[in-house]
Amino acid sequence: AQSVTQLGSHVSVSEGALVLLRCNYSSSVPPYLFWYVQYPNQGLQLLLKYTSAATLVKGINGFEAEFKKSETSFHLTKPSAHMSDAAEYFCAVPTDSWGKLQFGAGTQVVVTP
């Protein structure tokens, strides 16, 4: 069954620095991959999704992710961190044709001035 693994439960970055969050999927190329963001005491907001149409996916708030089949990865990046990027980020993959999502454990991002 499909699953995703997020490396690093906590990431601390300086304001203006590169944000890099890692996600690896488990097996065959999935039809979709998602990145969600969760701000404190809120639900999940979709940042971006991979649909096999393009390997480099641009999302909201300046985030983008690159799908690399050779590395089974879908890492999330943002060139310059803002204080408002402090949140928890989840990678997710559907595990059946009905869209049941398997989430990674999440990466908490802290942005320091």
Added chain:
Amino acid sequence: DAGVTQSPTHLIKTRGQQVTLRCSPISGHKSVSWYQQVLGQGPQFIFQYYEKEERGRGNFPDRFSARQFPNYSSELNVNALLLGDSALYLCASSLAGNTEAFFGQGTRLTVV
């Protein structure tokens, strides 16, 4: 347009009690899924409904049940509450099953 709405936003229950959580999907969305998110973890799949039929069930005990109504809204019921049921319960809706899911703000359930 209104997003996915969940009610109530917060709830405190006593062990052994029963709770019902409600979810209204985005207009036009026929698929509703429920997830449990324990503090410090990623969301775990509980149920999915599409066109009022159960299409998936996660690894949760029979104390958890759900249903979807003709207007596609949904309820999640949990009986005989345990302390370990304390979590954020998230509802997500999508147009069909395997399309992007939009999440509500969640219901924070605390069992004491």
